[in-house]
Amino acid sequence: MKDQNTTMRGIAVSDLVKETGAFKAKGCRLVQIGCTGIGDAYEINYTFDKDYVFETVRITVHDGDVIPSIAEHYWASFIYENEIHDLYGLTVEGMSIDFGGHLFHTAIENPFKNPPEVTKVEKETPAPGPEEGDA
Amino acid sequence: MGRQIVVPFGPQHPVLPEPIHLDLVLEDEVVVEAVPSIGYIHRGLEKLVEKREYTDYIRIAERICGICSFTHSVNYAESVEKVMGLEVPARAHYIRTILMEYSRMHSHMLWLGLTADAMGFENLFMNSWRIREAILDDMEMATGGRVIQGLCTVGGIRKDVPDEMLGQMSDHLKEITPQMEELCKIFSHDTSVRHRMRGLGVLTKEEMWELGGVGPTARGSNLPLDARCTGYSAYDELGFKPVVEKEGDCLARCIVRARELMAAADLVHAAVKKMPDGPVDVGKIKGGPDGEAFFFTEQPRGEVLHYVKGNGSKYLVRHRVRTPTFANIPPLVKMLAGVDLADVPVVVLTIDPCIGCMER
Amino acid sequence: MANITKSPWIIHYDGSSCNGCDIEVLACLTPLYDIERFGIINTGNPKHADIFLITGGINYQNVDIVKNTYEQMVDPKVVVAVGICATSGGVFRECYNIMGGVNEVIPVDVYVPGCAVRPEAIIDGVVQALGILEEKRAQLEKEQGGAKK
Numbered sequence: 101m102k103d104q105n106t107t108m109r110g111i112a113v114s115d116l117v118k119e120t121g122a123f124k125a126k127g128c129r130l131v132q133i134g135c136t137g138i139g140d141a142y143e144i145n146y147t148f149d150k151d152y153v154f155e156t157v158r159i160t161v162h163d164g165d166v167i168p169s170i171a172e173h174y175w176a177s178f179i180y181e182n183e184i185h186d187l188y189g190l191t192v193e194g195m196s197i198d199f200g201g202h203l204f205h206t207a208i209e210n211p212f213k214n215p216p217e218v219t220k221v222e223k224e225t226p227a228p229g230p231e232e233g234d235a
Numbered sequence: 236m237g238r239q240i241v242v243p244f245g246p247q248h249p250v251l252p253e254p255i256h257l258d259l260v261l262e263d264e265v266v267v268e269a270v271p272s273i274g275y276i277h278r279g280l281e282k283l284v285e286k287r288e289y290t291d292y293i294r295i296a297e298r299i300c301g302i303c304s305f306t307h308s309v310n311y312a313e314s315v316e317k318v319m320g321l322e323v324p325a326r327a328h329y330i331r332t333i334l335m336e337y338s339r340m341h342s343h344m345l346w347l348g349l350t351a352d353a354m355g356f357e358n359l360f361m362n363s364w365r366i367r368e369a370i371l372d373d374m375e376m377a378t379g380g381r382v383i384q385g386l387c388t389v390g391g392i393r394k395d396v397p398d399e400m401l402g403q404m405s406d407h408l409k410e411i412t413p414q415m416e417e418l419c420k421i422f423s424h425d426t427s428v429r430h431r432m433r434g435l436g437v438l439t440k441e442e443m444w445e446l447g448g449v450g451p452t453a454r455g456s457n458l459p460l461d462a463r464c465t466g467y468s469a470y471d472e473l474g475f476k477p478v479v480e481k482e483g484d485c486l487a488r489c490i491v492r493a494r495e496l497m498a499a500a501d502l503v504h505a506a507v508k509k510m511p512d513g514p515v516d517v518g519k520i521k522g523g524p525d526g527e528a529f530f531f532t533e534q535p536r537g538e539v540l541h542y543v544k545g546n547g548s549k550y551l552v553r554h555r556v557r558t559p560t561f562a563n564i565p566p567l568v569k570m571l572a573g574v575d576l577a578d579v580p581v582v583v584l585t586i587d588p589c590i591g592c593m594e595r
Numbered sequence: 596m597a598n599i600t601k602s603p604w605i606i607h608y609d610g611s612s613c614n615g616c617d618i619e620v621l622a623c624l625t626p627l628y629d630i631e632r633f634g635i636i637n638t639g640n641p642k643h644a645d646i647f648l649i650t651g652g653i654n655y656q657n658v659d660i661v662k663n664t665y666e667q668m669v670d671p672k673v674v675v676a677v678g679i680c681a682t683s684g685g686v687f688r689e690c691y692n693i694m695g696g697v698n699e700v701i702p703v704d705v706y707v708p709g710c711a712v713r714p715e716a717i718i719d720g721v722v723q724a725l726g727i728l729e730e731k732r733a734q735l736e737k738e739q740g741g742a743k744k
Contacts (some may be wrong), residue, residue, distance in 0.1 A: 101328050102466030105531045130447045134542055145542070147529065152465045152603040154529060175567035176447045197270070204277055204594070207692050211279055220412040254657065255611060276611040279692040286689055295686055301615020302712055341737050345618060349623075364625035382615045382711045593613040 106154045113159045116146070117168050123148040123155070124173040133170075133180035133187050137214045142188060146170070161190065163214065169194035172176075179203075187212045244579060255590050261576060269571040275415065277594040284551040289315060289524060289543075290389050292551065293527065293536035296541075299556060300592040301382050302345065303534040305331075305338045307513075307541075307543045308387040311554070313467065314541045315389050321520065325469070327391040332469040333401070333506045334377065334386065335532075336499040340415075341370045342497075342535035343492045346587050347422060347505045352490060353580045354431045362417060367410045391516025398510065400520045405507040408500050415500070419493035423486075433485035436570035436582040439483055443545055448566040450537020452586045455488030457481045462533040473505045485585040492587075493522070523549045534559055536587045558592035601636025603728060605721070606644035608664055609695065612651025615711030616678035620648055628714045630721065641667040646724050653700050654682040662691075666700045666712045671731035673724040675705045678712045685710060694738075 111119055128148035136143045140162065147156045161167055167184075169192050172175045181192040182203040189210030244257040254275035260268040281294050296311035297304045297440040309331050316323055348363030372380045377396045378384040386392050422428055438448070453460045461477035463470045478494045480487035525546030531540050537559030539577060544553040563586040572584055609617050623630045638644050641664045643742055647688060665674065676697045679685040684695040697703050706728050707720035 101323075101325070101468060104465045104467060104529075104531060106545045108527075110411045113576075129310070129444050131538075132540055132562070134557065136542075136544055136553040138552070147540070152462075154531065156529065174447070175445070179561060179564050199272070202272055204273065205656045206277060206279065207694075211282060227659050252659075275611065275660075276651070277654060277656065278611050278652075278687045279690045279694050280687060282691060283687075283689060298615070298686055299615045301613040301697075302618060304613070304615065361626055362623065365627065368622070368625070368627045380711075381713065382618060510684075589614065591612065 104154065105152060106156065108156045108158060110158045110160070113161060113165070113167065116157075116159055117170060117172065119157055120146065120170040120173045123217060126150060128155070130170075130174040130177060133177060133184065135184045135212070137212055139186070142190065144184065144229070145214070157198070163189070165190070167192045171196040186210070189213045238262070242576065244542050244583075250323060255583075255588060257425065257571075257579075259571070259576065259579065262476045263517065264576050265320070266571050266574055266576065266579065269568050273590070273594050275594070276590050279552050280595050283557065284554045286550075288510045288549045289545065290520070290549075292554070293387065293389060296554070296556075297385065297387070298381060299558070299595055300589050302342050302589060303338065303536060303539070303592060305334050305381050305387065306532055306534045306539065308585050308591050309335060309468065310530055310532040310539055310541045312387050312389050313532070313545070314528050315524050316547075317528040318524040318526045318543060318545060319522075319532055320522070321517050322516045323391050323517060325434060326395070326513045326549075328468045329506050329510050329514065330392055331387060332473070333404075333503050334374065334384065336467070336502045336506075337370060337374050337377075339535045340496055341367050341374065342415060344370065344418070346492060346535075346584075347418065347489070350581070350584050351428075353584050354428065356427065359421060363430045366414050366418060369407065372385060373407055376400065377404060388516065390518070390520050391514075393516075395515045401507045401510060405504055407542075408503055412497065412500055413559050415496045418489075419496060422493045424488050428489075429486060431578075431581060432489060432585075433482075433484060435485040435578055436574055436585065437482070437484045438566055438570055442569065443483070443566060446566045448537075449562045450534070450587070451488055451491040452501055452537060452559075452563050452566060454479045454516075454586075455491045456483035460538070462531045464537040467507055467530075467532060468581055469509075470502075472509060473502050473503065488585045522548050524551065534592075536560060536589055536592070537563065539592075556592075558589065558595070560586070560589045560593040563588075564593075601725075601728075601732075602636070603625065603644040603725060604638045604643050605648055606618075606638055606641050606664065606668070607648045609652070610649050610657055610681060610697065611659065611687070612678060612680055613711075615648035616680070616709075618716050619711055620650060620677060620717060621707040623714045623717050628718060630718055633722070633725075635664060635721065641665075641720035644668055645672060645728055647672060647674045647722060648677050648721075649674065649697045649720060650677045650685045651682050652687055652695060653697060654692045654694060655735055658691075658694070658700055661697070661700050664709045671728055671735050673704045673728045674722050675707060675724050676703045677707045677717055677720065679708050679710045682706045682708055706716045 128150040131147040177198040186204040258270040297308035313568040344367035348360040350361035378386040459477045525547035527544040540557040
């Protein structure tokens with residue numbers, strides 16, 4: 101059993117496109133883009149790989165922030181960026197294909213969005229009943 | 236230049252066992268552009284980490300997909316073990332490896348059958364699935380489950396598979412290997428298979444790397460990309476080499492899978508021979524995972540990534556899965572441009588789409 | 596089985612299952628289990644089908660597709676919920692995108708539990724469905740006969 105070589109470092113949102121360009125110049129492929137909600141912010145991890153060295157850079161964003169797309173370097177990033185848009189309600193600017201929120205159809209809009217702090221008293225009504233589902 | 240029309244493909248489509256929807260922009264009979272839309276099987280199971288303890292959640296992780304189930308459970312277990320720093324005994328790693336290769340064989344035979352069916356080659360479909368049943372019998376003998384095994388747990392495996400049984404499985408595999416070889420030969424030599432697949436949906440090595448394709452889809456384009464090369468579980472000790480084909484068309488992707496059947500059987504034999512003795516789990520685990528980890532494994536369909544993040548409690552904060560089908564969607568979109576409408580089902584199938592995985 | 600005279604055709608739809616049950620449904624068609632020996636054929640066209648096999652729970656995306664497929668089938672028709680997810684939602688019951696079992700949307704006649712369900716159980720469920728189909732057919736004939744007079 102060998103350990104996998106994974107590294108992680110945080111970068112500023114403004115450096116994202118530049119850093120991605122550096123990975124591209126190095127000949128890395130895009131492995132994934134993944135988002136995690138942490139309290140009132142989101143961490144977005146961009147993983148690149150060359151020769152099984154998996155390097156991850158992380159940006160931290162908040163609700164309402166506009167995230168630059170890395171499509172100018174990696175065309176295939178659209179699938180991950182649309183996923184983040186649909187599940188987290190974050191805005192990504194400049195995607196190579198913009199589904200406009202129609203990649204994932206979910207019962208509640210942006211299910212992974214951080215819950216707003218003040219609405220904890222609200223009663224839980226996650227979704228409309230089966231009869232009301234529109235045709 | 237012809238007039239452009241949009242033809243919807245799916246979700247309920249005779250060649251697809253699972254629902255995926257594609258909007259195909261056609262010019263006469265030729266696809267100009269394909270726009271996928273997904274969500275028909277989206278369950279939102281990543282959100283369940285908030286409701287299930289991390290040790291129980293492995294049952295959910297295994298049910299991300301019923302075909303690559305075992306690899307998903309191993310990947311989840313390995314990523315939690317990585318966070319917690321658990322040293323899993325070697326025997327557990329070997330048994331996991333054997334079953335991962337078994338699930339690769341059953342998945343590839345299932346896929347070869349479905350592809351034959353999509354080409355209208357019913358006899359070959361039946362034959363692939365007939366051989367596949369022998370593999371499922373062995374998996375059932377070892378674990379008790381045909382498609383969902385439930386064998387893997389965080390920290391090892393639930394129940395040891397005795398040496399005699401492993402020997403029996405290895406012997407049985409030797410018996411059916413000639414049948415698998417014959418199957419492989421049909422896919423690489425048969426005229427009607429070649430006719431349907433040769434030169435269809437070609438992507439070069441460079442394009443594939445650029446688009447982030449993984450698994451047999453990438454290896455069909457001469458890209459030796461295989462997460463097993465990282466040597467997780469027991470793969471570093473078994474002398475593993477990725478199977479690649481040069482052409483980058485549908486047939487190449489198909490032959491990669493057919494040849495991987497034999498490669499998987501070899502890995503099983505090697506693992507049975509080297510099987511170490513000892514315990515199969517780490518015993519009682521205290522505390523919860525605190526920290527985060529990425530872990531990569533090679534599913535039948537390609538490289539899969541699990542990301543877990545915990546805060547020391549019994550419930551994980553986040554579990555993210557990037558499945559191979561998700562990564563293979565951009566290559567699929569590129570492959571479809573320029574093919575005839577009648578060939579669309581075959582091209583879609585050659586990335587081995589697993590929608591259950593993809594949408595989680 | 597001796598009293599069954601018709602060859603019912605089935606249609607299969609994957610609700611939001613993990614695939615485990617789907618591949619077992621397909622396995623039923625292949626040489627080891629071979630439900631075609633009962634005259635059962637898997638069709639892709641709802642208008643041809645008598646038995647509707649659904650695997651997986653219902654989510655908000657596929658409600659309409661399931662309803663549509665069911666409504667397109669000609670009477671008499673039988674619905675078989677294959678697997679625990681189709682029966683009640685199973686392990687995914689608490690997921691935000693899952694409504695529950697198939698019976699939330701359309702009436703179900705036979706429930707086949709299991710995760711993943713075994714091919715033997717599916718065949719058993721389909722054979723039970725044949726009995727119900729026969730009853731429904733008799734009922735329909737009686738009603739139509741009554742209307743004529």
